[in-house]
Amino acid sequence: MNFPFIREAISNVFSKPSTRNFPAENVEAKPNYRGRITYDAEKCVNCGNCVKVCAPSAITRKYEDVEGGQRITYTFDLTSCTFCGTCQDFCDEGAIVLSPDYHMVAERASDLVVSGTRFAAKKGKLVNSDACVFCTLCAKVCPQEAITVDRKEKLWSVDYDKCVQCGKCIAKCPKKSLSFEEA
Amino acid sequence: MFKKMIAKSTAKSPWIYHINTGSCNGCDIELVAVLTPRYDAERFGFKLAGTPRHADIVVVSGPITSQSKERLLRTLEQVPEPKCVVTIGSCPQSGNVFKGSYSVEAPLEQYVHVDVAIAGCTPKPEAVIEGLYKAAEILGKKREAMNQ
Numbered sequence: 001m002n003f004p005f006i007r008e009a010i011s012n013v014f015s016k017p018s019t020r021n022f023p024a025e026n027v028e029a030k031p032n033y034r035g036r037i038t039y040d041a042e043k044c045v046n047c048g049n050c051v052k053v054c055a056p057s058a059i060t061r062k063y064e065d066v067e068g069g070q071r072i073t074y075t076f077d078l079t080s081c082t083f084c085g086t087c088q089d090f091c092d093e094g095a096i097v098l099s100p101d102y103h104m105v106a107e108r109a110s111d112l113v114v115s116g117t118r119f120a121a122k123k124g125k126l127v128n129s130d131a132c133v134f135c136t137l138c139a140k141v142c143p144q145e146a147i148t149v150d151r152k153e154k155l156w157s158v159d160y161d162k163c164v165q166c167g168k169c170i171a172k173c174p175k176k177s178l179s180f181e182e183a
Numbered sequence: 184m185f186k187k188m189i190a191k192s193t194a195k196s197p198w199i200y201h202i203n204t205g206s207c208n209g210c211d212i213e214l215v216a217v218l219t220p221r222y223d224a225e226r227f228g229f230k231l232a233g234t235p236r237h238a239d240i241v242v243v244s245g246p247i248t249s250q251s252k253e254r255l256l257r258t259l260e261q262v263p264e265p266k267c268v269v270t271i272g273s274c275p276q277s278g279n280v281f282k283g284s285y286s287v288e289a290p291l292e293q294y295v296h297v298d299v300a301i302a303g304c305t306p307k308p309e310a311v312i313e314g315l316y317k318a319a320e321i322l323g324k325k326r327e328a329m330n331q
Contacts, residue, residue: 018220018221019220019221019222019223019226020221020222022222022309022312023312023313023316027309029307033307035303055280056273056277056278056279056280056282057282058277077277078273078302079273079276079277079300079302080273080276080277080278080279080282081273081302081304082273082279082280082304083303083304102303102306102307102309102310103309103310103313104301104302104303104306104310105299105300105301105302105310105313105314105317106299106300106302107298107299107300107317107321108300109276109292109297109300112276112300112302
């Protein structure tokens with residue numbers, strides 16, 4: 001007589017169940033889990049990279065003119081999001097972070113929207129000075145492709161309609177040649 | 184007396200029916216994972232029903248393709264009242280990355296009222312359990328309102 005599974009059967013009687021006692025005990029998501037988006041409006045420079053890279057176009061940007069500048073609102077629609085994390089990767093300022101919070105259950109779709117508003121003071125136009133060496137770094141870093149540089153002809157120009165005044169070109173300029181004109 | 188008994192027993196066994204309307208299978212797998220011993224939604228009485236006529240909660244996944252739309256609506260009509268419609272993932276809510284496609288008729292909200300939306304792509308099984316539990320609560324309220 002041979003009972004091959006009797007040891008296992010007896011040990012199973014005394015072991016804990018494999019079922020997770022979920023609603024009673026909260027389960028944390030694993031590290032780097034991409035859950036609910038958190039958006040820090042104060043860190044945002046309004047470069048618009050996240051809007052550009054979002055595959056399901058879940059991110060929208062809204063401008064509102066107020067005295068002395070404008071209010072910029074970013075809205076992240078979680079019912080539309082793929083949680084790919086590309087917006088987080090492209091955000092140089094670290095304003096967008098996908099938190100490990102996965103409890104995203106709602107009766108209304110409006111509860112699954114994350115948004116943040118920031119007041120942006122009016123800045124002067126972007127101007128270049130004589131220190132410019134036409135290295136094209138500003139054109140490469142511009143998220144809106146507003147700057148065009150011709151190295152041969154030594155021409156530098158900016159499309160003010162496209163410029164969102166994020167200041168990335170100013171930070172990148174090795175000669176500190178760029179600045180916002182004082183209004 | 185029987186009504187009371189029926190009400191008491193149905194409250195603790197909300198049966199679910201799952202419709203895939205062109206989903207990538209990610210959400211479907213997570214819903215099935217919820218019924219496995221690891222997460223065990225049957226603790227709360229959830230059970231997969233074989234036909235929509237037996238179901239209380241309808242779980243919809245996928246971005247509702249043109250081919251599946253008619254069938255989806257026909258299936259939803261067969262579910263007896265009171266029913267609860269739950270969407271899993273981003274697709275039935277908005278169309279996700281497929282929105283704007285010629286063959287996707289995404290927001291489910293424009294055809295039927297969605298009671299609970301579970302966000303995520305795909306949601307974690309724990310989130311699915313949470314959503315189903317919420318749906319069962321809503322179902323109970325609907326049934327109460329119907330019986331009065």
